[in-house]
Amino acid sequence: MSCYELEALRLGLMNVLGTDDRAAREHAEKELDGHLDGPVEALANAESLAAIERHLDAALVDLEAEIAATDADDPEYDYLRGRLVAVRDAERAVARLTTQGESVLDGLGDAHDVLHEAFPVDE
16 A cells, blocks of 8 residues: 555655655655556646645545545555545645745745845935
8 A cells, every 4th residue: 555645745845846856756656656647646746835735635635535435344444544644744744834935935025125125226
């Protein structure tokens, strides 16, 4: 069993961050072999944090539906539930990353404004 959503998220984050870790990328692609479709594929190919958040949310919906359709006596049921917890935790981590990135942008805007206040430019 594999955590398809987490491996796809890793690939998406590598895209967004410009990470060129060939071994990590190949490992994730191997884990996803035969499972790259729908939200998981979109997540793996995401090129922005907004796209990652959107596709991760869709992948969670699919995972929740899979759990709902699985009998509680199925040996895979507990693993699926554990996978859901891990993916929800990853969703919160991505939200924190987005919030931190937006904070950096706001800080740069503030720094720019302060610089212009300190050193006005005549136009």
